Amino acid sequence: MxxxxxxxxxxxxxxxxxxxxxxxxxxxxxxxxxxxxxxxxxxxxxxxxxxxxxxxxxxxxxxxxxxxxxxxxxxxxxxxxxxxxxxxxxxxxxxxxxxxxxxxxxxxxxxxxxxxxxxxxxxxxxxxxxxxxxAAAFRAWMLMLGQADAASRMAHLFCELYIRQSMAGLADGNSFALPLTQTDLSDILGTSVVHTNRTLQDLRRRGLLDFDQQVVTILAWEELRALAQFDPSYLHYLDRRVGRVDPAKL
Missing domain, CATH: 2.60.120.10 (Jelly Rolls)
Structure with missing residues (x-):
């Protein structure tokens, strides 16, 4: 095949x-x-x-x-x-x-x-x-763009991508490739490049994640998910493990 x-x-x-x-x-x-x-x-x-x-x-x-x-x-x-x-x-x-x-x-x-x-x-x-x-994922993202602050938006983006990459077998433990520039991120988040950089540094300082050499590493899943107010049910995956990442493995 x-x-x-x-x-x-x-x-x-x-x-x-x-x-x-x-x-x-x-x-x-x-x-x-x-x-x-x-x-x-x-x-x-x-x-x-x-x-x-x-x-x-x-x-x-x-x-x-x-x-x-x-x-x-x-x-x-x-x-x-x-x-x-x-x-x-x-x-x-x-x-x-x-x-x-x-x-x-x-x-x-x-x-x-x-x-x-x-x-x-x-x-x-x-x-x-x-x-x-x-379409459900699009609605979830429109809600974040319209009602959430930049930190929550960025956390939500990384949470969703982590789940989707995990389901596709493309995540390596708590890490996944994300070959984006900060300009790309700003165009996704709807913020300036300067604000995007500050937001990313804020998430790093909180110990929630790292984003280096085009690889995202989730350091504190439950805390990141709480900041994002992330509920993966809108992705409608049949695997009921979605969203139940063991924090001990992160």
Missing amino acids: NSAIRALIIRLETIGEVTEIDKVALAALPVQERFYTRGSEIIPDGEISTSCCLILEGYAYRSKTLPDGNRQIFSLHTSGDIPDLHSLYLPKMDHTLGAISDCIVARIPHDAVKDALMRAPSLIGLLWRDTLID
């Missing part, structure tokens, strides 16, 4: 049952792997998309940019995510999907995805559930 499809199946198995029929239909999908350097636009705002993008390695992001150049990053995506699944039925992009780090993306033609859904109808429910979970 293609490694790209294997990554997708691993992702889908965290949110629902993937049957053997589903796996056969997915394995038949034609994929074209492409490498994108950091800063590349994978699909620009306004483009008519003809394929879905499955992230294999690295991080992609979704964003909108104002005419004055100010950018807001809405979400980050890593291995197993299809951040533009909606393009199956809304092909004109109303935001940019870009590479926030060097990344590898598998492009899957829309027609092939729709054919797979016809051959394995249970995939419709799985992919629809994935889209709904993505």
Whole structure:
């Protein structure tokens, strides 16, 4: 089985049952792997998309940019995510999907995805559930942007990424790779670079986490989670261990 499809199946198995029929239909999908350097636009705002993008390695992001150049990053995506699944039925992009780090993306033609859904109808429910979970994560982040202070926002971001990376098998104990600059973080948090730096230093001083050499290390999970007011239930993973990280292991 293609490694790209294997990554997708691993992702889908965290949110629902993937049957053997589903796996056969997915394995038949034609994929074209492409490498994108950091800063590349994978699909620009306004483009008519003809394929879905499955992230294999690295991080992609979704964003909108104002005419004055100010950018807001809405979400980050890593291995197993299809951040533009909606393009199956809304092909004109109303935001940019870009590479926030060097990344590898598998492009899957829309027609092939729709054919797979016809051959394995249970995939419709799985992919629809994935889209709904993505929307739930978006709502949770909009709440943080609108109502939480910068420290809580940053804590929430790191909590969510840690859980998602753990579920994808990409966390190394209490650490995970996060190849972002402080400018990237400021575009996610909606704060200035100076404020982002001060907030990060504050979390370090409290002994909650470290962020060095593009690796985040969680030092005090329960305290970080409390600061973030983080409840992972909106991610709707089937693994009931989500959010129950043993502090003794951190």
